[in-house]
Amino acid sequence: MSEYIYTASFYVFAAMVIISALGVVRKTNIMHAALLLVLCFIGVSGLYVLLEADYLAAVQLLVYGGAVAIIIILSIMLTHRRRMEETSLANNRARAAALLGLLFMALLALVIFYTPWNYSPAEPSQLTVLANVLLTGYVLPFEIGAVLLLAAMIGAVLLAKGVDEE
Amino acid sequence: MIGLEHFLFVAAVLFVIGLYGVLTKRNVTAILMSMELMLNAVNINLIAFSRFITPESMTGQVFAIFTITIAAAELAVGLALVFRIYHDRNTVDAEQLNRMRW
Numbered sequence: 001m002s003e004y005i006y007t008a009s010f011y012v013f014a015a016m017v018i019i020s021a022l023g024v025v026r027k028t029n030i031m032h033a034a035l036l037l038v039l040c041f042i043g044v045s046g047l048y049v050l051l052e053a054d055y056l057a058a059v060q061l062l063v064y065g066g067a068v069a070i071i072i073i074l075s076i077m078l079t080h081r082r083r084m085e086e087t088s089l090a091n092n093r094a095r096a097a098a099l100l101g102l103l104f105m106a107l108l109a110l111v112i113f114y115t116p117w118n119y120s121p122a123e124p125s126q127l128t129v130l131a132n133v134l135l136t137g138y139v140l141p142f143e144i145g146a147v148l149l150l151a152a153m154i155g156a157v158l159l160a161k162g163v164d165e166e
Numbered sequence: 167m168i169g170l171e172h173f174l175f176v177a178a179v180l181f182v183i184g185l186y187g188v189l190t191k192r193n194v195t196a197i198l199m200s201m202e203l204m205l206n207a208v209n210i211n212l213i214a215f216s217r218f219i220t221p222e223s224m225t226g227q228v229f230a231i232f233t234i235t236i237a238a239a240e241l242a243v244g245l246a247l248v249f250r251i252y253h254d255r256n257t258v259d260a261e262q263l264n265r266m267r268w
Contacts, residue, residue: 003167010168014176021180021203025187030196037199040180044206047173051217056209056230063234068202068241075195075245079252090190091261097189101182108178117170117219124221130228138228145235152239156246162253 010050016043030076030088038069052124173214181207194251194258198244205237 020043023036041064048057080087134142180203187200209230216226252258 007168010172014172017176018179018183021183024199024203025183025190025196030193033196033199037202040203041206044180044210047176047210048213050168051173051213053213053217053227053230056213056227056234059231059234060209063238064202064206068238071241071245072195072199075248078249079195079258088191088193088196091192094190097186100189101186104185105178105182108182109175112171112174112178119170119218120221122222124217125224129222130224133224133228134231141232145232148239149235152242156242159243159246160249162250 006050009046013043013046013050016040017047028086028088029084030080031073031084033088034069034072034076037072038065041065041069055127055130170214170218173210177207177210177214180204180210192259192261194248194260194263195245197260198241198248202237202241205233209233 017040020036020040024033024040027033027036041060045057045060045065048054048060076087184200184203184207187203188197191197191200212226212230212233214226216224216230220226248258251263255263257263
């Protein structure tokens with residue numbers, strides 16, 4: 001029975017992700033596109049729960065569903081003054097892009113379904129393993145990530161505010 | 167039975183949708199939003215591999231954390247640049263941003 005629930009919830013989340021992502025690229029009102037993007041992030045977080053990555057599902061909801069959603073919507077509010085219905089138009093290469101996308105999709109599907117995957121029978125580890133790996137073997141990239149976030153924050157403030165030229 | 171292929175397929179569809187958005191959108195903010203879709207597809211891949219291929223070491227989840235960090239930094243700087251461009255040139259249309267200086 002739980003197998004059926006797992007399968008059903010996978011298809012629900014997958015449909016939610018793909019339909020809202022199509023809405024993000026097809027809607028011509030950018031505010032609708034941004035709200036659909038948030039829905040897509042929430043669906044991805046559901047997929048993480050199904051993959052037994054609870055910590056990353058929470059991070060996904062907090063960072064993408066919260067922070068990223070807010071700065072995208074704030075940026076839209078700060079930059080658009082004209083009619084909202086025509087704020088996210090497509091250029092004249094839509095047909096070529098769709099064709100390229102379909103070809104790339106076919107290639108990826110071939111690779112996915114013809115590769116023999118080595119499934120591991122082991123059960124997924126506890127969250128403490130993730131903490132140990134992150135703060136022992138990957139501690140240097142972890143600290144560099146912290147410095148990168150600080151640099152990005154200062155850079156974003158300087159770029160958006162502008163430097164006083166005296 | 168839902169296996170690795172199902173998750174990889176959803177991630178591939180999401181990546182291609184993001185690619186279509188990056189290639190066709192004229193609004194710079196919409197291009198950045200499509201890039202976020204592509205980065206999410208990559209994260210689904212990393213976590214699916216971590217779950218099905220190496221569940222005991224969780225390396226994929228560590229890489230997903232780094233991807234989320236870098237995506238957040240990229241989006242903050244990108245949106246600051248969009249704001250700056252709008253301030254200087256009064257447009258966010260990528261088709262009109264084709265001059266080197268003004």
